[in-house]
Amino acid sequence: MSDKPVGLIEIGTNSVKFLVSKLGSSGEIVHVLDRNEVTRIGQGLDKSGFIMEEAMERTLTSIEVFLEETKSLGVEFCFAFATMALRSAINADEFSLKFKSKTGLELKVLSGREEADYSLRAVRETMPEESSCWLFDTGGGSTEFAFFAGMTMEDPVSLDLGALTLTERFFPHDKVERGSLDQALSWISLRLDDGGIKLRGDNPMLVGTGGNLVTMASVASGGSFIPKGENYVIDLDEIQRQVYLFADTDVRDRVSIPGVPESRARVILGGACIALAVARSVGVFEMVVSTCGLRHGLMREVLSHSDNFV
Numbered sequence: 197m198s199d200k201p202v203g204l205i206e207i208g209t210n211s212v213k214f215l216v217s218k219l220g221s222s223g224e225i226v227h228v229l230d231r232n233e234v235t236r237i238g239q240g241l242d243k244s245g246f247i248m249e250e251a252m253e254r255t256l257t258s259i260e261v262f263l264e265e266t267k268s269l270g271v272e273f274c275f276a277f278a279t280m281a282l283r284s285a286i287n288a289d290e291f292s293l294k295f296k297s298k299t300g301l302e303l304k305v306l307s308g309r310e311e312a313d314y315s316l317r318a319v320r321e322t323m324p325e326e327s328s329c330w331l332f333d334t335g336g337g338s339t340e341f342a343f344f345a346g347m348t349m350e351d352p353v354s355l356d357l358g359a360l361t362l363t364e365r366f367f368p369h370d371k372v373e374r375g376s377l378d379q380a381l382s383w384i385s386l387r388l389d390d391g392g393i394k395l396r397g398d399n400p401m402l403v404g405t406g407g408n409l410v411t412m413a414s415v416a417s418g419g420s421f422i423p424k425g426e427n428y429v430i431d432l433d434e435i436q437r438q439v440y441l442f443a444d445t446d447v448r449d450r451v452s453i454p455g456v457p458e459s460r461a462r463v464i465l466g467g468a469c470i471a472l473a474v475a476r477s478v479g480v481f482e483m484v485v486s487t488c489g490l491r492h493g494l495m496r497e498v499l500s501h502s503d504n505f506v
Contacts, residue, residue: 212232214233415455416430
């Protein structure tokens with residue numbers, strides 16, 4: 197792989213992530229551009245099984261803007277990946293054909309195992325080597341888990357449990373209905389039990405990544421921006437405080453909470469519920485939020501040009 201920048205597109209259920217990176221003079225990975233845009237390609241997917249036409253168009257428009265931007269950055273190659281929404285949608289092939297027609301790129305739909313592997317290994321490298329930890333990456337349509345004993349990862353698990361699908365199922369209105377919060381937390385806990393997500397080892401760490409968790413870190417810091425490449429610790433009391441804060445605040449008013457952007461206002465409660473349920477299930481009193489995620493793990497593989505990759 198040359199030292200010219202490479203582009204990467206990651207189509208998630210709630211947002212699309214864009215990354216442009218290159219190899220530095222010492223072989224290190226330098227991220228030139230790193231951002232995400234909420235396009236909600238999975239809107240209504242949990243109920244209908246189909247990707248809506250307007251959701252396709254929102255997502256494709258956002259991607260076309262990014263690809264135009266990459267030209268000024270000197271990008272020669274761009275890779276595209278998709279996760280839960282494209283794994284499960286009945287009309288996923290229709291979107292893939294439209295994507296190729298608009299961009300000229302092939303879209304690789306990752307399996308749940310691949311998504312967990314690339315995402316969680318990337319996050320694990322940011323933590324102390326000797327630590328044992330549960331890692332999870334929560335998105336709009338699914339959440340990936342793996343337990344690490346030191347640097348050894350046990351078989352990862354991908355659960356159909358995401359902030360967007362959770363929101364549409366339990367919190368469809370601007371005002372959270374009485375009883376729906378407890379129902380959501382109970383439902384998540386059952387899914388975690390079924391997936392084997394539970395207390396392991398002595399004093400394991402819990403490390404999470406995903407846009408909603410980074411938003412929670414920003415809220416915990418009073419609205420401060422959480423820099424890329426840094427971790428932030430949130431204790432269990434703060435996680436629980438945020439869950440009830442978001443539940444007690446109408447969607448349109450959540451943007452008044454320092455750290456909550458308009459694009460996350462509707463789904464942030466779902467993401468916070470997942471964080472709280474996971475922390476309770478694995479028996480920890482704090483969560484480390486990582487700003488590293490799936491796109492960074494995928495980019496590492498792209499730049500290393502692994503034989504078993506795309």
